[in-house]
Amino acid sequence: MIPKLTASLDFHGQALLLRAERQRLIAGNIANADTPGFKARDFDFASALRAATAGTPGGVATEAGEGIAQGVLQPGGRPAPILRYAAPAQTNLDSNSVDMDRERAAFAQNATQYEATLRFINGSVRTMLDAMKSHHQA
Amino acid sequence: MSLARIFDVAGSAVSAQSQRLNVVASNLANADTVAGPDGSPYKARQVVFQTLLMGPAAQRDTNAGVRVSTITESQAAARRVHDPKHPGADADGYVTYSNVSPVEEMVNMISASRSYQNNVEVMNTARNLLLKTLQMGQS
Numbered sequence: 001m002i003p004k005l006t007a008s009l010d011f012h013g014q015a016l017l018l019r020a021e022r023q024r025l026i027a028g029n030i031a032n033a034d035t036p037g038f039k040a041r042d043f044d045f046a047s048a049l050r051a052a053t054a055g056t057p058g059g060v061a062t063e064a065g066e067g068i069a070q071g072v073l074q075p076g077g078r079p080a081p082i083l084r085y086a087a088p089a090q091t092n093l094d095s096n097s098v099d100m101d102r103e104r105a106a107f108a109q110n111a112t113q114y115e116a117t118l119r120f121i122n123g124s125v126r127t128m129l130d131a132m133k134s135h136h137q138a
Numbered sequence: 139m140s141l142a143r144i145f146d147v148a149g150s151a152v153s154a155q156s157q158r159l160n161v162v163a164s165n166l167a168n169a170d171t172v173a174g175p176d177g178s179p180y181k182a183r184q185v186v187f188q189t190l191l192m193g194p195a196a197q198r199d200t201n202a203g204v205r206v207s208t209i210t211e212s213q214a215a216a217r218r219v220h221d222p223k224h225p226g227a228d229a230d231g232y233v234t235y236s237n238v239s240p241v242e243e244m245v246n247m248i249s250a251s252r253s254y255q256n257n258v259e260v261m262n263t264a265r266n267l268l269l270k271t272l273q274m275g276q277s
Contacts, residue, residue: 031151
């Protein structure tokens with residue numbers, strides 16, 4: 001019973017961690033907007049989340065080896081998402097591939113989605129608390 | 139915690155950009171200085187940025203901060219103006235000024251200031267998200 005109740009919490013917890021990770025990655029891209037030779041990086045959130053939640057209750061089914069870097073583990077035993085290099089929209093003389101417009105848009109989008117995930121978690125917590133309380137109120 | 143590391147990353151960028159602004163300021167301040175008694179005028183300076191991987195080993199690859207690796211001096215020719223009445227004029231009547239290009243410096247300044255603002259905004263967003271994360275499950 002309890003694992004079923006917390007399955008959605010676990011799922012959103014993983015999503016929140018990945019969102020925070022992506023936020024950090026984009027912050028690094030923005031920080032290096034003027035660094036010669038820096039290549040902007042990002043990861044595919046959907047496949048990273050599939051890989052992170054594969055096999056757990058409430059997780060999404062994954063295809064083999066999708067979205068995770070083989071053998072790279074992060075603190076907490078989670079597989080690290082595969083980083084991809086952004087294709088620059090315009091070429092640059094110092095071979096820096098940070099597109100500030102795209103990075104800022106991705107940063108804002110990811111921040112909003114992080115907040116959305118936070119609300120999902122708050123909602124789940126409230127639902128569970130309500131389920132525990134209703135017995136006393138009835 | 140990934141979000142807390144954003145402060146390290148954006149903070150390193152803010153400090154690197156402010157160093158760039160500092161260099162621009164000293165270049166602009168010395169735009170019209172003439173060569174001293176040794177005959178060598180002020181040379182325009184430029185910061186060189188370098189990616190600085192920071193934080194714990196497991197996250198090091200994705201924690202890309204910035205640092206100023208070196209400050210280079212411009213090797214462009216100094217500006218020479220014919221002005222025999224100037225106290226700094228040489229035997230031929232030429233005064234040697236610094237090789238600072240004010241237009242380049244202004245462009246550099248605007249670019250540095252925009253990047254600085256971008257990183258401050260990144261920190262503000264990270265701060266808001268962290269505060270909301272701290273309130274998780276309370277409301």
